[in-house]
Amino acid sequence: MGVEQLIIPEGYKSKLDIMETEVAIKILKDKFEKELAKKLNLTRVSAPLFVKKSTGLNDDLNGIERPVGFDMLETGHDVEIVQSLAKWKRMALSKYGFEPGTGLYTDMNAIRRDEELDNIHSIYVDQWDWEKVINRADRNLETLKSIVHDIYEVFKVTAHQMNYEFPQIKTELPDEIHFITSQELLELYPDKTAKEREYEIAKKHKAVFIMQIGCKLSNGEMHDGRAADYDDWNLNGDIIFYYPVLDIALELSSMGIRVDSDALIEQCKIRKQENKLEFEFQKSIIEEKVPFTIGGGIGQSRICMFFLQKAHIGEVQASVWDEEMIIKCEDNGINLL
Numbered sequence: 001m002g003v004e005q006l007i008i009p010e011g012y013k014s015k016l017d018i019m020e021t022e023v024a025i026k027i028l029k030d031k032f033e034k035e036l037a038k039k040l041n042l043t044r045v046s047a048p049l050f051v052k053k054s055t056g057l058n059d060d061l062n063g064i065e066r067p068v069g070f071d072m073l074e075t076g077h078d079v080e081i082v083q084s085l086a087k088w089k090r091m092a093l094s095k096y097g098f099e100p101g102t103g104l105y106t107d108m109n110a111i112r113r114d115e116e117l118d119n120i121h122s123i124y125v126d127q128w129d130w131e132k133v134i135n136r137a138d139r140n141l142e143t144l145k146s147i148v149h150d151i152y153e154v155f156k157v158t159a160h161q162m163n164y165e166f167p168q169i170k171t172e173l174p175d176e177i178h179f180i181t182s183q184e185l186l187e188l189y190p191d192k193t194a195k196e197r198e199y200e201i202a203k204k205h206k207a208v209f210i211m212q213i214g215c216k217l218s219n220g221e222m223h224d225g226r227a228a229d230y231d232d233w234n235l236n237g238d239i240i241f242y243y244p245v246l247d248i249a250l251e252l253s254s255m256g257i258r259v260d261s262d263a264l265i266e267q268c269k270i271r272k273q274e275n276k277l278e279f280e281f282q283k284s285i286i287e288e289k290v291p292f293t294i295g296g297g298i299g300q301s302r303i304c305m306f307f308l309q310k311a312h313i314g315e316v317q318a319s320v321w322d323e324e325m326i327i328k329c330e331d332n333g334i335n336l337l
Contacts, residue, residue: 005118007246008332012311015169025304031161035154042130047085047106053078055280065114081111084297086230087281089131094290103132119312124319131295139257144235148209152177162307169309178205181212182223194223202242202249211237228267229276231256245309255296261286
């Protein structure tokens with residue numbers, strides 16, 4: 001992709017200068033983090049930047065991204081920069097003794113070397129990763145929707161705060177978030193691609209949660225990729241907002257109820273990845289040595305983009321871009337940090 005995919009909004013001018021932007025980022029992140037922890041009953045914990053490759057704790061994402069890895073001089077272990085903390089969080093909940101109804105969150109920083117750069121994609125990833133213990137009986141759609149409602153309330157409270165602090169960038173969100181499955185979305189827009197379907201439903205409802213991502217739909221395709229060994233594909237989804245600055249559907253969070261033994265084995269068989277069942281983490285799920293959980297990641301930079309009405313993710317995070325993109329952004333009033 002790169003610069004040829006760069007969207008330049010007509011007449012774009014940031015409503016905040018660089019220093020105002022930095023101040024706003026701090027206020028926004030502090031508010032969202034505080035409200036998220038309170039709403040979901042989460043405790044902040046420290047998290048690893050890298051994990052041993054042999055543990056199987058790293059996230060495969062869509063199964064094609066190459067993690068950044070290196071060998072440790074002291075131990076000789078091969079380690080990898082985390083791509084997300086989906087699996088590590090579940091192990092931590094068990095190790096730290098969290099009870100049902102409580103959970104943890106952390107600042108997750110990652111490098112995704114294969115990311116195709118554009119307005120909303122960077123090789124640097126920063127998000128709040130969170131995970132909460134639930135009972136076996138809570139592994140259902142009602143629980144999933146309830147948590148989504150709670151997170152959406154955090155978005156609305158944050159919007160209210162930011163509108164007060166920075167009235168020049170007023171954000172309006174609908175009262176409720178709209179729920180739809182990926183199959184229902186296909187049936188609604190059968191002649192469109194998955195990304196086009198996301199755009200249509202997001203523009204219509206402004207805030208949507210698209211459920212059941214990872215399994216094949218009636219057209220033989222997946223709506224989007226999901227690793228076989230963390231989310232239950234029947235009990236997961238993405239929070240997506242319509243973003244008028246770029247006229248796109250903007251994914252802000254991916255989340256779900258995590259696999260139990262049955263879902264793990266079934267999904268690994270579907271993907272022909274039974275070898276994963278031999279890893280330490282995956283064995284702990286099969287043997288029920290880790291708790292049942294729900295969790296997800298919420299993109300910090302994308303939330304900052306949304307609330308601060310920025311045209312490029314590089315306006316709210318410091319990363320690396322190709323020279324052509326930097327020049328084009330400068331020529332069009334987009335100030336990359």
